[in-house]
Amino acid sequence: MLSKNQIKIITSLQQKKYRKQHQLFFAEGIKVIQELLNSNFELEHIFSTSNDFPGIPEGKFSLITPAELKKISVLTTPNTCLALFRIPEEKPIEEKGLIVALDDLRDPGNLGTIVRLCDWFGVKQIICSEETVDVYNPKVVQATMGSITRVNVVYTGLEKLLTETKLPVFGTYMDGDSIYKTALPKEGILVMGNEANGISLMVEKINQRRLSIPRFGDLQQTESLNVATATAIILSEFKRLD
Structure with a gap:
């Protein structure tokens, strides 16, 4: 009882x-x-x-x-x-392979889905800004469907890390280069932004490459994609030629 x-x-x-x-x-x-x-x-x-x-x-x-x-x-x-x-001790970040960085994500379902996507595409590390929703939030844990056990999620100051990293940094924007026409490396940091405001101005200044998912509809009136959906598409392109 x-x-x-x-x-x-x-x-x-x-x-x-x-x-x-x-x-x-x-x-x-x-x-x-x-x-x-x-x-x-x-x-x-x-x-x-x-x-x-x-x-x-x-x-x-x-x-x-x-x-x-x-x-x-x-x-x-x-x-x-x-x-x-x-809750285990946080593991250090290993700057190798493809890493996903999340800039102020607030929706637990989005974070949980992105953890699961990273597990699916073999991305072993996610770096979160300190404002990003907690990975141990019950709704996040539920949405990962167990993938939380295979992806290392670390919280840190994104600006410092992205400034000091030797890996190429990619950001996702509406006006970036088409993901389908860009040569993508096997290693790098992919930054995904906040659901409402996108990537913050401070982090944007650090990004080396701007990527976008082009719209193909005739009217092209859709404002944007859900951040988890966008992450799935971009990870698929990064991994396509592996």
Whole structure:
């Protein structure tokens, strides 16, 4: 049975300051939890309405009712399980290969989708500005569908890093060079901007190459693409000749 204190702690983890205070985050659903269990993330506790995780030590597993799960879930329709994991120490950035940099992304679904896209295209590192939504936000974790275990996400000052890097830096803009007509390297940093405002002016000054995804519609009245959709298209082009 869930105690009031357990409910209080778990629900508080919806906020970044409490995730940082307790050094914990939570994930929901068998697939996401199993991915985390199979990784280097340290399990704190599993709360489940059925025993779907054989082999978990008794002290780290609690059988709860669907009504109790609903009290701690952030999903409109709760799954069958929720698990707490320790937030690991941040790994250093390795300046090699293709890296995605996110400049002030605010939507959890977009970040989660981009983590999953990077996993799909073999991009192992994402660099986030300090204003970007927290990767351990429950909605981000859910949207990654387990890819959070295979992509290193680091938060740092983008301006300093992009100024000092030896890798070529690419930014995405409406008026950039067509992604389909640009010779793309195997290594570099791809900067994706904020959902509403794009890449910030300070970061824009650092970019060496401006890329765009051209519009092909007859009217060409679509204002812009969703940032996760744009990331998928651009990563596909970077990887096309690998």
